[in-house]
Amino acid sequence: MDFDAKFGNCPIYYTISKIEGKWKWVILYKLYKCKVMRYNRLWDDLQPIAHRTLSKQLKELEADGLVHREQYNEVPPKVEYSLTKDGETLTPILDMMSQWGERHINPRPEVSND
Amino acid sequence: MDFDAKFGNCPIYYTISKIEGKWKWVILYKLYKCKVMRYNRLWDDLQPIAHRTLSKQLKELEADGLVHREQYNEVPPKVEYSLTKDGETLTPILDMMSQWGERHINPRPEVSND
DNA sequence: TCCTATACTTACAAAAAGTTTAGTATATAA
DNA sequence: TTATATACTAAACTTTTTGTAAGTATAGGA
Numbered sequence: 001m002d003f004d005a006k007f008g009n010c011p012i013y014y015t016i017s018k019i020e021g022k023w024k025w026v027i028l029y030k031l032y033k034c035k036v037m038r039y040n041r042l043w044d045d046l047q048p049i050a051h052r053t054l055s056k057q058l059k060e061l062e063a064d065g066l067v068h069r070e071q072y073n074e075v076p077p078k079v080e081y082s083l084t085k086d087g088e089t090l091t092p093i094l095d096m097m098s099q100w101g102e103r104h105i106n107p108r109p110e111v112s113n114d
Numbered sequence: 115m116d117f118d119a120k121f122g123n124c125p126i127y128y129t130i131s132k133i134e135g136k137w138k139w140v141i142l143y144k145l146y147k148c149k150v151m152r153y154n155r156l157w158d159d160l161q162p163i164a165h166r167t168l169s170k171q172l173k174e175l176e177a178d179g180l181v182h183r184e185q186y187n188e189v190p191p192k193v194e195y196s197l198t199k200d201g202e203t204l205t206p207i208l209d210m211m212s213q214w215g216e217r218h219i220n221p222r223p224e225v226s227n228d
Numbered sequence: 229t230c231c232t233a234t235a236c237t238t239a240c241a242a243a244a245a246g247t248t249t250a251g252t253a254t255a256t257a258a
Numbered sequence: 259t260t261a262t263a264t265a266c267t268a269a270a271c272t273t274t275t276t277g278t279a280a281g282t283a284t285a286g287g288a
Contacts, residue, residue, distance in 0.1 A: 011215030012143045012208065013136070018218070021245080022130050029126045039265050050247050055266060075255045076264040089217075093210045094126065100207065101125030104132070135275080153235050164277050169236060189285045190234040230288090237282075244275070252267075258260085 018064055019090075023049060023057050028087060029094045031067065036082045066090070132178055133204075137163060137171050142201060143208045145181065150196045180204070 019025060023046065030045055031037060037045075043054055058081060061067035066087035072078040083091075133139060137160065144159055145151060151159075157168055172195060175181035180201035186192040197205075 010140060010143075011219055012212040013140050013215070014219050015211045015215035016136055016139045018215075020136055022127070022134055025130045026124060026127050029124075040263095043265095048247095051266070052248090052268090053246055056245090071265095074264095075253080076262085077253085077266080079265060089214065093207060093214065096207045096210065097129045098126040100203065101127070101129035101132075103203075105125055105128050154233095157235095162277095165236070166238090166278085167276055170276090185235095188234095189283080190232085191236075191283085193235060232287085233285095235283100238280085240278085240280105242275105242277075244273100246273070247271080249270095250268085253265100255263095257262080 019061075019066075021057055023053060024061060025094065025097065027054075027057060027061065028066065028083065028090055029098060031081060031083050031087070032091050032094055036080050039079050039081070042081065061087075133175075133180075135171055135174075137167060138175060139208065139211065141168075141171060141175065142180065142197065142204055143212060145195060145197050145201070146205050146208055150194050153193050153195070156195065175201075 019028070026046060027042065030042060034041075039054075039058075042058075043049065043051065046054065058067060058069070062069050065084055068082050068084045068087075070080045070082070072080075133142070140160060141156065144156060148155075153168075156172075157163065157165065160168065172181060172183070176183050179198055182196050182198045182201075184194045184196070186194075
């Protein structure tokens, strides 16, 4: 990415390149709200996401230290995902994004005094 | 996008699909900090962005009501970009993203008492 | 007359992201 | 023996996004 050379002065670019892809923010948000989630639960909640997409993004988030993956050696398999400490530092942003979305999906009608 | 059908309950997904693309957040941030910017100034600051990319993203941001475009009918042309009122509602998120990036680009070393 | 400046647009090419379908592993239950 | 459950992975393909290179318009200056 050669980040420092070109964007050393642009921290926001760093943030969004770390959490790129429309699913990552949603994944982080789900994990923030639910604390711990198994793979299929996450997958259900994010329909219509593809397995490949979900597992890739989870892997990247894990590699970036934002998500923790806990694997239990059972059959059938069991894997739990949760936010790391570092991932939790994003929760204020997640909250604000969610609130912004809420206000813009259902714009509050202007108050009129008929 | 058929947003409502699938994501009516996920406001954060709405937010990030509205501001998708790694450049949009940076563009918004630049406009927030500089108030008003002409096209080439923005382009310089965002190197290595391509004209096509920048002008497309600006157009989308304008269509989404987040950026205002003021065109002066002069030769050579002059166009100024700035945030709309609605775009300004994003500034708290922009600030937090930027701060998060700052902390993670240059992680503050642990304080030790040698 | 040709060059410069500004803010783009267009056509094409390349790269990245996402989708679809099928398959893996293995203990337990029917 | 076959099906079930879970958490994926692999290959082939399509779509979306981004980049490259060139071109447009027009007034004023060299």
